[in-house]
Amino acid sequence: MTVDALQARFRPGDRVQVRRAYPLGHVRTPWYIRGHHGVIERLCGAYPNPEELAYARDGLPRQPLYRVRFLQRDVWPDYAANAHDTVDIEIYQHWLEPDERGVP
Amino acid sequence: MSDQHDHPHETSPDGAEHLTYHQAMEIAVRELLVEKGLLSAGEIRRQVEDMDGRNAGLGAKLVARAWVDPAYKARVFENGNAAAEEVGLDHGAYKLVVVENTPQVHNVIVCTLCSCYPRWLLGLPPDWYKSRNYRSRVVREPRTVLHEFGLDLPEHVTVRVHDSTADMRYLVLPMRPAGTEGWSEERLATLATRDSMIGVALADSPGS
Numbered sequence: 001m002t003v004d005a006l007q008a009r010f011r012p013g014d015r016v017q018v019r020r021a022y023p024l025g026h027v028r029t030p031w032y033i034r035g036h037h038g039v040i041e042r043l044c045g046a047y048p049n050p051e052e053l054a055y056a057r058d059g060l061p062r063q064p065l066y067r068v069r070f071l072q073r074d075v076w077p078d079y080a081a082n083a084h085d086t087v088d089i090e091i092y093q094h095w096l097e098p099d100e101r102g103v104p
Numbered sequence: 105m106s107d108q109h110d111h112p113h114e115t116s117p118d119g120a121e122h123l124t125y126h127q128a129m130e131i132a133v134r135e136l137l138v139e140k141g142l143l144s145a146g147e148i149r150r151q152v153e154d155m156d157g158r159n160a161g162l163g164a165k166l167v168a169r170a171w172v173d174p175a176y177k178a179r180v181f182e183n184g185n186a187a188a189e190e191v192g193l194d195h196g197a198y199k200l201v202v203v204e205n206t207p208q209v210h211n212v213i214v215c216t217l218c219s220c221y222p223r224w225l226l227g228l229p230p231d232w233y234k235s236r237n238y239r240s241r242v243v244r245e246p247r248t249v250l251h252e253f254g255l256d257l258p259e260h261v262t263v264r265v266h267d268s269t270a271d272m273r274y275l276v277l278p279m280r281p282a283g284t285e286g287w288s289e290e291r292l293a294t295l296a297t298r299d300s301m302i303g304v305a306l307a308d309s310p311g312s
Contacts, residue, residue: 050270076244088265
């Protein structure tokens, strides 16, 4: 039996790291955020994988999609403004790994 | 006309000989869809007309209701699409995430990858929203970009940039301007401008 949607691996508040990967083709994970650490803000649902849809495949099973919150000063080392400023980005589950650094 | 009329004519008054790859592709796909009977030219025209007719006055209805009705505002954050329908707007094909500006937090929307935008609520995105300048800089130096739009936020306000990279579409719920106590929703909606719902401006003040 085909699985329609993959199970969500992360919950809001979980600390994650974006995979540092550079595959060719249609990718929705912006270059600037790869490898960075953030926190799951919410689970948005599960959606067909756009990396597959872009090549006329069905994109199934659907990938859980999260909004992940990153601190600007973690993303840009020279970010001098408010230390709480964030960039929140939608990232599909297959681009996320648990943050292995432990709770800071 | 003379019988010696053999010079080449200008056949593309809009400069079609300079079509980009994707412009040519759009025309080719559109003509194929019509030729194969999947869509009619009239249906395509109607969709273009509908899209061109949309503007930020739609999103402003949602904002104005949220300003006057706290229970509705809570529903906006729970399920933006259903909340849009509640005020007579389209549900939308994408999931709507509404983010709230407060005295402590200011939100601003971008799509760094392309130009994702809640078109069914705001109309077509402005040219600057699609520019590489805005897309690359607002995630990198949001306060500088906001300053260039004439918006200087106090340092203690947290700035949240939302990069619309996938299946969500975002709308900022701006703060209700002071001096609007007792205003009707219709009147309040005139203060909720397009740019305030993208987050590069505050809602207009009465009399501004």
